[in-house]
Amino acid sequence: EQELARELRQHNDLDAARQLVMSHLRFVVHVARSYTGYGLPLGDLIQEGNVGLMKAVKRFDPEQNVRLVSFAVHWIKAEIHEYVLRNWRIVKVATTKAQRKLFFNLRSAKKRLGWMNNQEVEALAQDLGVSTAVVREMESRLSGHDVSFDPAPESDSSEERDYYSPAAYLEDAGADPALVLEREDWEEDASQRLLLALDELDERSRDILQRRWLNEDKPTLHQLAEEYGVSAERIRQIESSAIKKLQANMVA
Incomplete structure (x- = not known):
């Protein structure tokens, strides 16, 4: 590893760079798997991690007495974080045909009625041909909102920042x-x-x-x-x- 890194750094040896990248692809997969809790395709997470790996290989200094894997993990995670930030939303509001049908009707109903009672839920469900459970689920989804991926800096307590930040718990900290x-x-x-x-x-x-x-x-x-x-x-x-x-x- 050190010799390949020196060849790349001193002589811009592209074959050495390729060998360094290829030998660490399995590591990228390990990192990417710890982000599957966001519901994003694993293949896309791996692809973004590979970009980070290539950036790390290009910047790796073998004279610093650290392993490439320890240096690269930060670049790999940074690229995956950027991808998640661009593509992730906690709840995809309307995912089934019934939910998409309900989505537009329920939005207008909630503007008129606010939080609906059981009778109103049953009436809307009958009109749209869906179950009351579907109406309640969609009502709950429409009342929710996205939260920040990273801890909110303006939060008063560190405990509050950690609790509401997906970045704090969706990555598996127990599997480095x-x-x-x-x-x-x-x-x-x-x-x-x-x-x-x-x-x-x-x-x-x-x-x-x-x-x-x-x-x-x-x-x-x-x-x-x-x-x-x-x-x-x-x-x-x-x-x-x-x-x-x-x-x-x-x-x-």
């Missing part, structure tokens, strides 16, 4: 994309090292270890002893020796 990606990379690397370490064992040791530790249905020592024609104690010794070899091979 950088940590998620790092954990997945570690798990993938550990799995690869496990497979390589297993290949270093002899066939019998590998078979015993896999069946005792990796299979769903684990045979007992006595079952394996009968199969291999040795004592259960001998199977235990082989298993113990194989585990030690496996651990040594994995940390080598």
Whole structure:
């Protein structure tokens, strides 16, 4: 990563830039998924995040001793935030055919009647051929309003700003994309090292270890002893020796 970044910074190596971008695309997906609570297409969120990633790659300084993923997350989120601000509304007022039909009629009715009672709701529902539940839902939607994506600076208390700001709670704060990606990379690397370490064992040791530790249905020592024609104690010794070899091979 550092060498590719230096090639890009010092020689404007576009191939190095492409490799840096391609190697971090999965990270963009992790970030974008934490914004799906807005109801916007995931593909669009990812596309905007990719724009942020490319901007980050262009501005990344490898001499600052930080990983690109830590630097890029701010650029990726900034682009996604801009997209959400341009396209997001908490409630799409009329989404079904019945709601669209009701929308225009109910707006005029509310101007005349204000907040309607049960009799008025039933009369309007009958006139328009919809249920009273649909009328009540639309009435509630028309009485609502959009709220700011970011905390309102004029709010008196920090608690009020945090509570009413979608930016404060619609992003999943419990799943830091950088940590998620790092954990997945570690798990993938550990799995690869496990497979390589297993290949270093002899066939019998590998078979015993896999069946005792990796299979769903684990045979007992006595079952394996009968199969291999040795004592259960001998199977235990082989298993113990194989585990030690496996651990040594994995940390080598």
